[in-house]
Amino acid sequence: MTDEDRAQKVFDALDAMDLKYEVFSHPPVATVEEAKDHWDHIRGSKAKNLFVRDQKGKKHYLIVLEQDKPLNMKWFSEHFGLDKLSFASPERMEKYLGLQPGSVSPFGLINDANKVVVVYIDEEIMNEGYVNFHPNVNTMTLNMACEDFKNFLKATGNKVHFVTIHMSV
Secondary structure, three states, X not given: OOHHHHHHHHHHHHHHOOOOOEEEEOOOOOOHHHHHHHHOOOOOXXXXXXXXXXXXOOOEEEEEEXXXXXXXXXXXXXXXXXXXXXXXXXXXXXXXXXXXXXXXXXXHHHHOOOOOEEEEEEHHHHOXXXXXXXXXXXXXXXXXXXXXXXXXXXXXXXXXXXXXXXXXX
């Protein structure tokens, strides 16, 4: 699947749900630090998305939090009663979300046919009224209202938790 196909699949899904969004194109960015140069003019919260797995590789999680907030995975797993977590491999990312490294996004949930990925979203990113994520490619940023984003999440059928993630080191 090409990058254009990945993005179009997201746009088609959002259009079918009658959700409003705006798309901003930019050069490829693989990290939040790289993306910051292209996000200044875009309203709303900017997030980082971490795709992780438990120690046995049986459970997979997408953790979404504010772009500059550090995450202590030991604290996170203990606080939410999960087994020890580590970053998932690119192969797992492709298998469960249909994504490549550098383009992790909640929109990858449209590729999770078996609804196995559990999502944890830091409530802080919902505070500005709008959120921004890659539409499954790292050459675009998709901006949408938080209410539309919540409707998208509900439509995916994945288990989603809105939580408070404390600043931790």
